[in-house]
Every structure is written in structure tokens, then in C-alpha cells.
Amino acid sequence: xxxxxxAVFLVASGAVLVAESEFDHVVKxxxxxxxxxxxxxxxxxxxxxxxxxxxxAGTSEFKLAIFEDLKAIxxxxxxxxxxxxxxxxxxxxxxLVREHSRRDGESxxxxxxxxxxxxxxxxxxTFQRDQAxxxxxxxxxxxxxxxxxxxxxxxxxxxxxxxxxx
Amino acid sequence: MRIxxxxxxxxxxxxxxxxxxxxxxxxxxxxxxxxxxAEESVDVTxxxxxxxxxxxxxxxxxxxxxxxxxxxxxxxxxxVRSYQFAEEGEYSRADVESVRSQLQAPAWGRIVxxxxxxxxxxxxxxxxxxxxxxxxxxxxxxxxxxxLTFVNVVGTIDPDDxxxxxxxxxxxxxxxxxxxxxxxxxxx
Numbered sequence: 001x002x003x004x005x006x007a008v009f010l011v012a013s014g015a016v017l018v019a020e021s022e023f024d025h026v027v028k029x030x031x032x033x034x035x036x037x038x039x040x041x042x043x044x045x046x047x048x049x050x051x052x053x054x055x056x057a058g059t060s061e062f063k064l065a066i067f068e069d070l071k072a073i074x075x076x077x078x079x080x081x082x083x084x085x086x087x088x089x090x091x092x093x094x095x096l097v098r099e100h101s102r103r104d105g106e107s108x109x110x111x112x113x114x115x116x117x118x119x120x121x122x123x124x125x126t127f128q129r130d131q132a133x134x135x136x137x138x139x140x141x142x143x144x145x146x147x148x149x150x151x152x153x154x155x156x157x158x159x160x161x162x163x164x165x166x
Numbered sequence: 167m168r169i170x171x172x173x174x175x176x177x178x179x180x181x182x183x184x185x186x187x188x189x190x191x192x193x194x195x196x197x198x199x200x201x202x203x204a205e206e207s208v209d210v211t212x213x214x215x216x217x218x219x220x221x222x223x224x225x226x227x228x229x230x231x232x233x234x235x236x237x238x239x240x241x242x243x244x245x246v247r248s249y250q251f252a253e254e255g256e257y258s259r260a261d262v263e264s265v266r267s268q269l270q271a272p273a274w275g276r277i278v279x280x281x282x283x284x285x286x287x288x289x290x291x292x293x294x295x296x297x298x299x300x301x302x303x304x305x306x307x308x309x310x311x312x313x314l315t316f317v318n319v320v321g322t323i324d325p326d327d328x329x330x331x332x333x334x335x336x337x338x339x340x341x342x343x344x345x346x347x348x349x350x351x352x353x354x
Contacts, residue, residue: 079202094216097336098209100201102252112216120219141223142231148210148335 022093022113022123023136027065029088030125030132038065060119061138068131078107081127085109093123097151105129108151112144120144126155191305191318193247194264200249200314203256210246210336214321217241233330241321246336248315257314262307265316266290269305277325286311291328304328308338 031037041064078100089095089111097110106128113121122144124135133155139147147154201207212220221239224231238244249257269276269292278291287310294303301324306317317337319328333339 078207079198082198094213095211096216097211098207100204100207102205140225141220142225145220145224145234145334148212149333151208 022090022121023063023065023134025090026088026093026123026125026134029084030065030067030134033084034067034070034132036067036070039068041066059137059139059143061121061136063136065134066131067133070127070130070132081107085125097148099151101152104152106152106155108155110147110151110154122147122154124151124154191265191268191303191320193245193316193318196264197247197249197261197316200257200261203251204249205252206248206250208246208248208336210244212244212335214242217244217321234334237323237327237331241319241323243318243320244331244335244337245318245320246315248336248338249313251312251314254311256312257309261314262309265305265307273302274305293325301325306337 027038082098085095085098092113093111094113095109095111097108099108101107106126108127109125111123111125113123119138119140122137122139124133124137124147126133126135135155201209217238221235224235224238251257268274273294273296274292275295276290277293278289280289282288288307289309290305290307292305292307293301294305296302300322303321304317304319304323306315306319306328308315308317315338319331331337
């Protein structure tokens with residue numbers, strides 16, 4: 001009986017670890033691929049607090065990583081970026097939206113966690129000319145559907161919380 | 167003429183009631199080359215499990231949300247590819263035909279075809295009738311001089327639902343038988 005409980009506990013713990021590692025996985029892959037390190041963000045906790053308290057549009061649990069001086073990203077090289085992002089997708093991260101804008105020099109990728117739950121984790125990776133941001137935020141389904149329809153707005157929305165927090 | 171009325175009327179036509187083979191439409195991978203030329207490109211992929219999850223957990227009293235929830239519960243996939251170009255002539259007729267040719271199968275019928283003489287834009291709506299009397303999917307192709315959009319909706323869908331879904335998931339807004347960019351179009 002004890003071993004059964006232990007097995008259940010280990011499986012549950014593993015699931016939690018996997019669920020929590022998707023953001024870190026993407027961040028690490030970007031660091032390795034672009035030979036960079038995420039930028040330290042002062043007051044990130046404040047941005048998280050804004051999301052927690054205000055809970056805009058059904059969001060909570062906010063994580064953000066920013067990368068600067070990504071010289072490896074060539075303008076107009078979206079296909080390489082697509083290949084890279086496809087490569088770092090995992091079975092738990094479901095690609096929902098990919099948007100490229102040459103006009104704004106921006107590419108936005110939206111993924112959702114594979115969990116069959118009321119709130120899902122949404123991961124937004126935004127690449128601009130020389131910088132990238134990765135945001136993971138827990139959203140309800142209404143918010144997710146809204147962001148799917150306007151990925152560039154999602155990117156700007158969550159990055160603005162970072163800017164506010166600086 | 168409202169697109170929904172056209173679709174309902176067309177859906178009742180007996181010529182589409184014949185026994186036909188179901189066929190899934192694939193948005194060709196080579197459409198990716200258009201993304202390389204496009205000023206803006208969007209690729210939306212919502213599979214059945216995501217849509218079912220959306221149907222379960224979309225909430226609220228907003229009638230539009232309720233309608234979307236009801237519609238997506240019956241769907242198995244929504245796939246959108248949209249390309250906006252800086253100049254005209256960046257995509258070819260063959261790019262459009264690569265999708266349109268798949269819709270020549272007997273399961274599919276073109277229900278709406280709108281051509282704009284002034285602006286040179288086309289809007290086509292195809293419906294799939296697998297033979298059991300229900301509609302098994304829809305494909306919308308919006309081909310404008312500087313914009314090309316393919317929408318593939320897989321699953322049971324009523325003609326009215328297509329207009330209800332327009333504006334969601336990057337599906338172009340359809341009204342009065344045309345996309346929202348269009349003016350003064352002429353039905354063919």
C-alpha cells in the first residue's frame with residue numbers, strides 16, 4: 001500500500017515538474033541557440049503582482065524572460081525561426097498561433113499547455129529585431145480564445161506589464 | 167445578399183445530397199513559401215482536443231461567447247493561413263489552386279463565389295456534405311490583390327455558423343457575401 005501511495009506521489013510530482021518546466025525549457029533553448037542569457041529584470045515581482053492583483057482578462061501566474069542583443073536573428077529569416085521554434089516544442093506545448101510581421105520586424109508564437117483544465121498555461125514567445133521575450137501566463141479559456149485572435153496584442157499586453165514594472 | 171442565406175439555400179440543394187466520400191482538405195506545406203514573401207503572415211492551428219477544451223471551459227453570459235462555445239463543440243479543427251503582401255502579384259493563381267483543386271471532390275460544393283471587378287478580390291465558400299445530411303466542414307478562400315487567406319473548418323458546422331465564426335481565430339469577417347476589406351462586390 002505504501003509503495004502504491006509512493007508511486008502515485010511520484011507520478012503526481014513528476015507531472016507538476018513537467019508542467020512547470022516548459023517555460024524554463026524554452027528559455028534554456030533560446031539561451032543555448034542564441035548564445036545569450038536572459039536579462040535580469042528589476043521589479044519583475046511587481047509585474048507579477050500587477051497580474052495577480054488585477055488579473056487582467058482572466059490571467060494569473062506570470063513569468064517573463066527577456067533576451068537582448070540577439071544578433072543571430074536576421075531580418076526576414078522567419079523560416080529559420082520557425083524551424084527553431086518547432087524544434088523546441090514539446091508534446092505538452094501545443095502550437096496555436098504563429099504570426100510574422102516584417103513591417104514591425106516581429107514574430108509571435110503562442111503555445112498552450114496540453115492540460116485538460118479550466119485554466120491553461122499560455123506561452124508567448126516574441127522575437128523582434130534584436131531581442132526576444134518569453135511570457136508564460138495562466139489564462140482561462142475566454143482569455144486564450146481572445147489572445148489567439150490577436151497575438152500581437154497579447155505580446156504587447158504582457159510586455160507592457162514588464163515595461164511598467166521597470 | 168447575406169452569405170448565411172446563400173449558404174442555407176445552397177445547403178438544401180439536392181445535388182449536394184448524393185453519397186460522397188469524405189475527404190480532408192490539407193493546406194499545402196508549400197504555402198509556407200508565401201510567408202517568406204508576405205509582409206504579415208498568420209498561421210492558426212486549433213485541433214479537436216483544443217476546441218473541445220474551449221467548448222468545455224468558455225464561460226460567461228455574453229451571447230457571442232455562448233454561440234462560439236456551441237459551435238466549437240462540434241468542430242474537429244480550425245486551421246487558418248493568412249498572408250498580407252506589400253505589393254500586388256506576390257502570390258500566383260497556382261497557390262490558390264493548390265487548395266481549390268482539392269475541393270473538386272464530389273463531397274465538396276462551392277456555395278458562394280464572389281468576384282470583385284473593381285478590386286479584383288475573390289471570396290469562395292465551399293461546404294462539405296459527407297452524405298448523411300449534415301455539413302462536415304467548410305473551406306473559405308479569400309483572395310485579394312494583396313491578401314490571401316485560407317480557412318479550413320473541420321467538423322459539423324451549420325452554414326450560419328460560418329458567419330458566426332468570422333472574426334474569431336483570425337477568420338476574416340464575412341458580411342454581405344464578402345470579406346471585410348471589400349466594397350461593391352458582384353455575385354457571380
